[in-house]
Amino acid sequence: MGLTNTGSLQLQAGHVDVWLTSLSNVSSSEASAYLLLLSEPEQAQWQRFLVNDARLQYLVTRALVRTTLSRYADVPARAWQFETNAYGRPHISQPLASCNLRFNLSNTTGLVACAVAIDCEIGIDVENTTRTVDTDELAPSVFAPAELADFREAGLEDRRDRFFSYWTLKESYIKARGMGLSLPLDAFWFELGGASPLLCVTDRCPDIPGRWRFYQHAPTDEHMMAVAVAAPQGVEPSIHPRWVTPMSLIAESA
Template identity: 35%
Template sequence: MISAREKSPLTGHVDVWYCFTDDHRLDNRLDQYEAMLSPAESLQYQQLMHGSNGRDYLISRALLRTVLADYSNVSPEKISFCVNAYGKPELSNSDRQETIQFNTAHTSGLTVCVVTRGNDIGVDVESRAESRSVLNMADDYFSTLELQALNGRADDQQLDYFYRYWTLKEAYIKARGEGLTIPLQDFSVVLDEQGAFSSFVGPEADRWDFSIVCKNINYTAAIAMGGKINSIAYSHSIPLGVQVQLSADKAFNHFPVSASGSRNRMNG
């Protein structure tokens, strides 16, 4: 068993933390999660709590705060954030704020947080729709190179590949931390025949690395980092509860269950 507090991510390593927000084990912890929110987060939660997005938002903030607490030597409720000129959050009260880089994303039913050291990082996750109507968005947001590659795929592959391109592009935008000042059509992500990241065509192309970290029937998630991705570790987390480390092929596929119910990490 290895507590995240006993280690710091190495340069080039990415920790991917995730939580399924409909997991019933979260139900009796929601009050604890609400108690750790900042005033601004509490206001946001109050505005969302009566709709379908309230639970997802609350658990996403709890995951982010508990994960960052493991790396920053600050309790979850005392984690403090600042933002850059475009709104990208950063740690503001950690003794490791200059080295710990993070990003978070959530969609219906799933929240994801990524942590690394030194390099800019971004993550995006999307709940996959069954309708092919989302493919119409590609004309507005994909580069010519990406459109040609997408249209060259078989019809039964196009929806899957759309989400791969989309999450990779969004992760890059978030990693850059410059918001929509970066036109999505001005850079290209290239996938190989198996659908894995192959190369990047855009500013500082040699600097950026990408990986699709989840691709199943329900979700697609991807990361972009301003440096070489040397290794990735996957952990399912119940904030303030159990943490289970999983292999890449088992991550995102089910709710891992710990026999003890206590916080721990188990090799998958």
């Protein structure tokens, strides 16, 4: 097992690669190899997790981001250094020459995702739609009025999907903005039903909605994913999701 083709992939402005890793069937030899990629503080953090699933999710997420970035730059996976902004969003701090590589991470039960792009803002969210959540109870506190009305109008069969559709879109946007929940959740909303989701904002969420594109995808029967991308003017963004095992050379299309 090894990632020897470091730096061989190229990204074009506006293009987003999404790397997906299943958390099922991670062998102990894979886990041991991933651990060697982590920085000392990351290894210490990994040891502090008491719950096995959370521990594995943390390990695979770190291994995925490090090996993924090394596909685009001739930098060993263990050499990447990260800092976080005031809202907790990580970005590359070293090597400086690779700081125009942007990434965003999301993890949920069974799945880890890493989106990568160059010179553009991106955000990703994946959710396990089978997790226990009272959607009727939660919706009023996380959706804008228009979203809430649309959610409530959905038939019983569609409600859960509608809920996670809005949820993942809102998370992808919050994460692309990098400002966490300091962006009021009722100050922006999405319109579904067209060719792709449309963002609407109020003056409590100043932005130019037209600069954003949103993509939705179901990587498995149990997972929903949304990606937000603001590409440079005049560039139509595209996304390419694929499955991968960190450190393997081969990736499959999702």
